[in-house]
Amino acid sequence: MKNAFLEIFDNILGAVREPLVVLNADFRVVKANQAFYTIFDVNPDETEGTIIYDLGNRQWDIPRLRELLESILPQNTVFDNFEVEHTFDNIGFKIMHLNARRIYNNENETSLILLSIKDVTVREDYKRYLEEAVYKRTAELRTAQKKAEVNKQAAEAALVKVQQLKEQLEAERAYLQEEIKLEFNHDNIIGRSDEINYVFYKVEQIAATDTNVLILGETGTGKELVARAIHSLSKRKDRALVKMNCAALPTSLIESELFGHEKGAFTGAHSKRIGRFEVANGTTLFLDEIGELPLDLQPKLLQVIENGKFERLGSSETRSVDVRIIAATNRNLEEEVNNKKFREDLWYRLNVFPITLPPLRDRQGDIPLLVQFYVKKIAKRLGKTIEIIPAKVMTVLQQYHWPGNVRELENVLERAVINSSGPKLHLVDKLRKPFRDLSARQRTLEAVEKDYILKVLEQTTWKVSGKNSAAEILGLDRSTLRARMRKLNIQKP
Structure with a gap:
C-alpha cells in the first residue's frame, strides 16, 4: 500500500501547486512535491529520510507543528485547517494552514502521514484572515457571554481585541479607497543614466531591511516613486504603502492625522479617528515633506521611531506599532538643524540611509x-x-x-x-x-x-x-x- 500511494504521489500529486509532504510513522520525510521545495526554499537533496523538524537547519522545529503531529493527529484520522504562524530564517514570516491525514497499512497501523500546507500570508488572504479573525473572535465572545462561568475581565479584554481588529481593517480599507482615487505619474521610474542607475542600486541595497530611509531631492524629482519602489521590494510589500504629506495639512490637523484622536479630544472631534501610524501597523509609512513637520510634534514622532509607542489625542493609553518609516524632503535638513528648525536627534534617526535623487x-x-x-x-x-x-x-x-x-x-x-x-x-x-x-x-x-x-x-x-x-x-x-x-x-x- 505504501509503494502504491507513493507512486500516485509521484504521478499526480507532484503537479499540485499546494505544498505536500509525506511522512512515515517516525515523522521522517518520505516524499515532498516541487511546490514544497520552491515555496519554502528547502534543499531536496537533504530532505528525504530526514525528520521534518530537522529540515532547513531545524527551522521546521515548530512547537505548533509538533502539537499537531504528536498530540492531535494520533487521536484523529484527519485534522483540517490547523493554523500555524512562524518566522523562517530564509523566507521570513508565514501564516500556514495545515491539513494532516493518517494513512493506514493492512494491519490498521499508521504507515504514512500526508501533510498539506497552505500559505495564507499574501495580502488578499491576510485581509480575509483579519475578517475571519474578527468574525471568529466575535462569535467566541457572544458564546462566552452566555455562560455564567466566563471570566468577565477576560471577556472585556477579548472585546477590546476584536474592536482593535475591526478598527485596523476598516481604517486600512478606507485608506486604500482613497489611494485608488489618486493618479500617479507612472508605475516605474524611467531612466537609464548613471545617476538614476545609482538610485536603483541604493533602493535594492536597502529595500529588504527595515531600516528607516530619508529621500532627498528637489521638487518634482520623483521622491514618492522611489519610496514606492523601496516598499514594493520589501518584505512588507503585501500590505499597502501608507502615505502622508506633512505640507498638505494645516498644522493643527497633522497630529490628529498621524496619531489619531478620541471622540471629544478637541473641538470638532465628533468621533474617534485612527491615525496613519495605526493604519500602517505592519507595513510602511511614507512621510512626504518631513521638513514641514511642526517642531512641537517632532518629539512625538521621535518616540514612535525609537520604541514604536504613541498615544492618540485625548487618550492616555499607550499603543504599540511596527512601522517602517520612509521620509522625504526637498529641504537641507542639516541646515534646518543648525537653524533650530528641526530636531537634531530626529534628523539622526531619519538619516540612517539617505538617498539623494538627481535633478x-x-x-x-x-x-x-x-x-x-x-x-x-x-x-x-x-x-x-x-x-x-x-x-x-x-x-x-x-x-x-x-x-x-x-x-x-x-x-x-x-x-x-x-x-x-x-x-x-x-x-x-x-x-x-x-x-x-x-x-x-x-x-x-x-x-x-x-x-x-x-x-x-x-x-x-x-x-x-x-x-x-x-x-x-x-x-x-x-x-x-x-x-x-x-x-x-x-x-x-
Missing part, C-alpha cells in the same frame, strides 16, 4: 525616454495621436534647465500635446532661456524653491489658481501652493 538637468540622457513616455500617455488620455517628436524640439527639451524637474516636464508636454493639431509634437513653451542664476545649486533648496515660485507667479501675473495659473504650472494644489508661499514669506508686491 532632471543632471539626467539629460533620460529626457528622450521621459518625453516618449509622457507624450504617449497624454496623447492617449486626450484622444490624440502624436507620432513625430522633431529633433529640434528634443534638443530644446534637453538643453533646458528644468527647475521643476519631471513634474514641470510633464506639464510642458501636456500643453504641447494639447496645442498639436497633427501627428507632430508642437512645443508651445519658450524654453530657450535657461533658468536664471545657475549658482542656485550652491544655495539651499528652500532658496531655489522660493526663486522658482516667484518666477512662475510673475509669469502668471500672480494668478495662484485656475486655468494657466501658477498652481497649474507648478503641478500643485492651490492650498499647497498658498501654504508654501506663507512658509517662504512670498507676498504679492
